[in-house]
Amino acid sequence: xxxxxxxxxxxxxxxxxxxxxxxxxxxxxxxxxxxxxxxxxxxxxxxxxxxxxxxxxxxxxxxxxxxxxxxxxxxxxxxxxxxxxxxxxxxxxxxxxxxxxxxxxxxxxxxxxxxxxxxxxxxxxxxxxxxxxxxxxxxxxxxxxxxxxxxxxxxxxxxxxxxxxxxxxxxxxxxxxxxxxxxxxxxxxxxxxxxxxxxxxxxxxxxxxxxxxxxxxxxx
Amino acid sequence: xxxxxxxxxxxxxxxxxxxxxxxxxxxxxxxxxxxxxxxxxxxxxxxxxxxxxxxxxxxxxxxxxxxxxxxxxxxxxxxxxxxxxxxxxxxxxxxxxxxxxxxxxxxxxxxxxxxxxxxxxxxxxxxxxx
Numbered sequence: 001x002x003x004x005x006x007x008x009x010x011x012x013x014x015x016x017x018x019x020x021x022x023x024x025x026x027x028x029x030x031x032x033x034x035x036x037x038x039x040x041x042x043x044x045x046x047x048x049x050x051x052x053x054x055x056x057x058x059x060x061x062x063x064x065x066x067x068x069x070x071x072x073x074x075x076x077x078x079x080x081x082x083x084x085x086x087x088x089x090x091x092x093x094x095x096x097x098x099x100x101x102x103x104x105x106x107x108x109x110x111x112x113x114x115x116x117x118x119x120x121x122x123x124x125x126x127x128x129x130x131x132x133x134x135x136x137x138x139x140x141x142x143x144x145x146x147x148x149x150x151x152x153x154x155x156x157x158x159x160x161x162x163x164x165x166x167x168x169x170x171x172x173x174x175x176x177x178x179x180x181x182x183x184x185x186x187x188x189x190x191x192x193x194x195x196x197x198x199x200x201x202x203x204x205x206x207x208x209x210x211x212x213x214x215x216x217x218x219x220x
Numbered sequence: 221x222x223x224x225x226x227x228x229x230x231x232x233x234x235x236x237x238x239x240x241x242x243x244x245x246x247x248x249x250x251x252x253x254x255x256x257x258x259x260x261x262x263x264x265x266x267x268x269x270x271x272x273x274x275x276x277x278x279x280x281x282x283x284x285x286x287x288x289x290x291x292x293x294x295x296x297x298x299x300x301x302x303x304x305x306x307x308x309x310x311x312x313x314x315x316x317x318x319x320x321x322x323x324x325x326x327x328x329x330x331x332x333x334x335x336x337x338x339x340x341x342x343x344x345x346x347x348x349x350x
Contacts, residue, residue, distance in 0.1 A: 018276065021303035022232050025324035029238035032327055036245050067324060 003083055006127060010080030017074040024066050031059045072098045079126035087126045089161060090115035093152045096133045104137060108146025111137065115154045122161050122214060128189050129212075136165055136197075136208050139182045145170030150207075159214055164200075166207040176201055178208070223249040224338060225266075229259040229285065230274035230301065239272075242327060248334075256280030260288055267293045270334055274323075275302040275312065283315065290316035297337040301325065 035056045038046055046052070072095050093113040104111040133152070140150055148169030155162040167175070176199045183190075183197050190196065195212040226248050228236040233254055240250040251268065253259035257280055259271065271289060275282035282300065289296055300312040300320040312320055318337045321330060 018303045021323055022235070025303070026232060026234045026238070028324040029235055029242065033238045033242050033245075036242055040245065063324060 006080040010077040010127075013077035014074055017070045017077060020070045021067065024063050024070070028060060028063045031056050031063070035060075069098065076127075076130065079130060083125045083127075084123060085126065086121050087124050087129065088118075089120045089122065089154050089163065090118045092126060092129060093133075093154065093163070096130055096137070097152060099130075100134055100137045104141045104150065107141045107144070108148075109141045109144055110149040111152075112149065113152045115152075117154060117156060120154055120156050120161065122212060124193060124212065128193050129195075132186055132189055132193065132195070132197075132210065133163065133165070135182060135186060136178070136210075139178045140165065140167060140175070140208065143172050143175035143178065145172060161212045161214060163210040163212075164207055165210070166205070171206065223247060224270065224334070225249045225251070225268040226270045226272060226334070227251050227253060227259060227262060227268040228272045229253045229256065229277075229282075230272075231255060231277045232274075239325075246331065256282070256285035259285055263289065263293060263296065267296055270297045270299060270337055272299050272301055272330075273317075275300055283312065286312060286315055286317055297340070299330075299333055299337065 035053060038049055038052050038056070041049065075091075075095055076099060090113070093115050097111050097113040101111050137150060144150070144167065148167065148171060151166045151168060153164045153166055155164065179197075179199045186197070193212060195210055198209045198211070200207050200209050224247075226240075226243055228240050228243075228250060229252075230236045231254050236252040236254065240252050243250040251262060253262055256277055259273070260280075262268075263271070273282050273285055273289075282302075286298055286300070289298055294316075297318045298312075298316065300317045301323050302312075302320060303323040310320075318340070319333050321333065
C-alpha cells in the first residue's frame, strides 16, 4: 500500500475512533448518572438497588475496556501518518498485543508484551513494524496448539534493537516452516525497515527474532 | 455558600446533559451549551467560574472559543475535554487552559481538577488585576 493511501486510511480510522470515544463518553455519563441517582435514593425505596449498581459497574468497566481498545486503534491509525518517527518499542509491542489479542485468543493462544526496557526507542516506520509483528503472530498462532503462548520481548545492543517473539508451550511440529512461507512475503517491508527475521529453535528459547539495525552515530 | 458555576460546552447533547445533571447532584450550578457561539453568548451574559470545553466541535472550534474566553474573561477557568489525544491538551494548556481531560472522563478526576482550579492562585491574581 502506498504512503498516501495509508495516510488516508489512518486519517479515516482516527476520525472514526474519535466518534466511538464520544459514544462511549455518552454511555459512561448516562450510566454514571443512573448510578448517582440510585445511590442517592432512600434506603428501601429502590428495588434491586445492589443489582442495578453492580450492572452499572459492569457497564462502566466495559466502557473503560472500549476506551482502551479505541485508544490503541487511534494510535495505530496515527502510526500511518509518518513513515519515519521515533518509536517507543514497549508502547509498540503493547499496541500490537492489544490489537492482535482477540485473533490469538480465538486459537487458544495467549499473547503478552514483556518489554525489558520501557524507554527503548528507535527511528523507524511504526506502521510497517506493526505489520511485520502482526503477520508473525498470525502465522505463529496457526502453528501452535491451544494453550500455548507468544511473548513479545525486547533487547538492545549498541547497534541494533531486537524484538523476540518467544513461543511457549505446545508448538506443532514444523512450526519453523514459517521462515519459508511467511518471510519471503515480507521481504519488501523488511527491506524498507532494514530489518531481518530469523527463527530460533534453541531449546527453551524458541521463537522468531526480528533485528533492526540502528544507524551508526552521525548517520541518519 | 455560593455554588460554583460551571458551563459545559460540547456538541454531544446527551453527554452535556448527563454530565450537567451529575454535577448538579454534586452541588454545582451547571449549565450547558452545544456550540462555541452559544457558549460565548452565555458567558457574556454571566461569566461562570469554570468552563468545560470540548476541543472538536462543528463551527467555532474549542481552540477558538478558548482564545476568546482567555482574552475577554481571563478569570474564567477553562478545562478542556478531548477525545483525540494528548497533543490537543498540550496545545490548549499553552493557550491558557487550566487542564485537559480525555473523554470519556472519570467524574472523580474531574471533581479534583475543578477543586484545584477553584483554589488556584492564578484566579486570585486575575481578580486583583495582576
